[in-house]
Amino acid sequence: MKTRHVTRLLAVAAVLAAAATGAPSAQAATGTITGIGGKCVDVAGGASANGTRVQLWSCNGGTAQQWTAGDDGTIRALGKCLDVSGASTLNGAKVQIYDCNGTGAQRWTASGGQLVNAGSGKCLDATGVSSADGTLLQIWTCGAGANQQWTLPTTGTPPTGGPCPSGPFDNPLPTQNPTAxxxxxxxxxxxxxxxxxxxxxxxxxxxxxxxxxxxxxxxxxxxxxxxxxxxxxxxxxxxxxxxxxxxxxxxxxxxxxxxxxxxxxxxxxxxxxxxxxxxxxxxxxxxxxxxxxxxxxxxxxxxxxxxxxxxxxxxxxxxxxxxxxxxxxxxxxxxxxxxxxxxxxxxxxxxxxxxxxxxxxxxxxxxxxxxxxxxxxxxxxxxxxxxxxxxxxxxxxxxxxxxxxxxxxxxxxxxxxxxxxxxxxxxxxxxxxxxxxxxxxxxxxxxxxxxxxxxxxxxxxxxxxx
CATH class of the missing domain: 2.120.10.30 (TolB, C-terminal domain)
Structure with a gap:
């Protein structure tokens, strides 16, 4: 009955734009993607249904915030791919998760801290330059705003699976029998x-x-x-x-x-x-x-x-x-x-x-x-x-x-x-x-x-x- 999240600042991974429909390779990196305000990219409600919106949310170590950035250009969570709805190229097109299909709507390239969608040439963007929980993600013409800056997991970083840092750990108690x-x-x-x-x-x-x-x-x-x-x-x-x-x-x-x-x-x-x-x-x-x-x-x-x-x-x-x-x-x-x-x-x-x-x-x-x-x-x-x-x-x-x-x-x-x-x-x-x-x-x-x-x-x- 207990919760906390240790925020990890992870270096930006190079995500290649080669198309693929299978699972990411063994070189894929898994972890959180953080954006404006240190918030995590999150699948709304933890749902895996096609069309579920992607949003910003306070980092919590949940599976809905674990993303695999593969060397095939895909970014995946809950078994689905990060996707531009309808393969749209318009500003404001919604970003969602969807069955992986190898199209440009699901391929992303990391460049200068931005995530550029291959199908549209637009950047992943937090709507309204907001960091509030529940801020929906979209694509928008690439600019210099903080709402288009993203930190990806690095290659070889294992899934965090929760809020604990890596060890080793010392004796947990300051003395053998302390008093609170x-x-x-x-x-x-x-x-x-x-x-x-x-x-x-x-x-x-x-x-x-x-x-x-x-x-x-x-x-x-x-x-x-x-x-x-x-x-x-x-x-x-x-x-x-x-x-x-x-x-x-x-x-x-x-x-x-x-x-x-x-x-x-x-x-x-x-x-x-x-x-x-x-x-x-x-x-x-x-x-x-x-x-x-x-x-x-x-x-x-x-x-x-x-x-x-x-x-x-x-x-x-x-x-x-x-x-x-x-x-x-x-x-x-x-x-x-x-x-x-x-x-x-x-x-x-x-x-x-x-x-x-x-x-x-x-x-x-x-x-x-x-x-x-x-x-x-x-x-x-x-x-x-x-x-x-x-x-x-x-x-x-x-x-x-x-x-x-x-x-x-x-x-x-x-x-x-x-x-x-x-x-x-x-x-x-x-x-x-x-x-x-x-x-x-x-x-x-x-x-x-x-x-x-x-x-x-x-x-x-x-x-x-x-």
Whole structure:
């Protein structure tokens, strides 16, 4: 539940204008293309349909911003080619993605920082000389404007696949057992922090005491702005617990116990939609924590902590699920009260904390997002939420002692970070990704009398935000 993007300034690649309809050669370069204002060239909505517009958007490491500049003149994303609609040569013709076909409308040459379309002789252009998110791209007569300057990935640069810089990395902790600094308290029960790189803010959940006939806990999503050190309510009555940012950075995925579902909140409109409502016709217990893979697969835990007085429809099980292409699949129904859930930076390992089992478990993740056989990672009681850093170290909150326990990918204990009385979760954020934010405090004894706060600490290794 966590997000940040490390911007990479990449030298301009020489893109040859030879026509081809096949895949780019092994010499193709893959990564982000950046333009005016440091914004990334982005496929709108992450959709791969023919005709999907191409725009500027804050860089987020998503697949919709990964472009392959081949030595055949094509620039590709999501399996499609960067294309001038209708092979037009007119100023203002829209730029889109389309099935690769080898025509001049899909061939581009890098020259002096510009991208010149072979079919029209016009330059790739950000409309209105704007760097705002959502600025559409077009072709226009080549000029000297910043809205026609582009930085391409260099040959041999591998796909970033996310926001982590290359290693090697040092010990993540400044000392073996440091203490985080309190930013602000006075909230009833904080959970689910996640970093929004586009706004450079932290989103987190504030849960209230149960109310109504079924004693369900209402909650709000808050937004913390570090530059002004201020908190504001972002979404009222969100019903959320754990949060994770979508890979395109445009929405927040929420484990929402109010509707016993997993929901998606659009960050621009705050509109809510349902990602997963049930499994085989049965309502979930109370989805708790969530993470998302590079391919969009969502993984979440479903203990019964916030089920309240609503009937059990899971036959006494507490479960771990995944959602891929709208289909909910069971990962594990044998962990008592699964809680925190995190993916390793390479996406090949899924970690799940067993709150009532005294263990953190790990699963190998297959190419299709499915998981293999479970194994024990480390023994640790009372686990809550967690996160990982770019070195693959695992950070696990334990509610009872107010600590974050840090383990290497091999399971070696590296140390602990102390925060408040009862720690619930953690997320990396900040411009360089090296600030760990922690939610911790004392729970309510009734009537919203909890006193939870947000804490932070600077670490030596940047974090993985998803």
């Amino acid at each position: 600094t309190k930013i602000k308290d006075g909230y009833n029960f904080l959970e689910g922090p996640v970093w929004d790189a586009a706004s450079q803010t932290l989103l987190l959940t504030d849960m209230h005491d149960g109310s109504g006939a079924q004693n369900v806990q209402p909650s709000d999503i808050l937004r913390f702005t570090p530059t002004s050190n201020t908190f504001a309510t972002f979404v009222t009555n969100s019903g959320s617990n754990g949060l994770s940012l979508s890979r395109d950075g445009k929405s927040v995925i929420a484990a929402t116990h109010d509707q016993r579902s997993v929901s998606v909140y659009d960050l621009a409109t705050k509109q809510r939609s349902t990602l997963a409502a049930s499994y085989q016709g049965h309502q979930f217990n109370s989805p708790n924590d969530v993470t998302v893979g590079a391919d969009g697969t969502v993984y979440f835990t479903d203990p019964d902590f916030q089920r309240a007085d609503r009937p059990d429809q899971m036959s006494g099980h507490t479960d771990v699920f995944r959602v891929r292409n709208g289909v909910v699949s069971l990962i594990d129904d044998s962990i008592s009260e699964p809680n925190g859930i995190e993916l390793s930076p390479d996406g090949r390992t899924l970690y799940v904390g067993g709150n009532a089992t005294g263990k953190i478990y790990k699963y190998p993740v297959n190419a299709d997002g499915s998981t293999g056989a479970r194994s024990d990672f480390v023994a640790l009681g009372g686990t809550d939420g967690g996160t990982v850093d770019c070195a693959g170290n695992v950070y696990q909150a334990t509610f009872g002692d107010g600590k974050i326990h840090v383990f290497s990918p091999a399971g070696k204990a590296l140390g602990t970070i102390s925060a408040g009385q009862n720690t619930t979760n953690a997320a990396f954020g900040g411009p360089d990704g090296r600030t760990l934010y922690i939610t911790s405090g004392s729970p309510s004894s009734g009537g919203d009398t909890g006193n939870y706060g947000l804490y932070s600490i600077r670490l030596n290794v940047p974090g993985w935000p998803y």
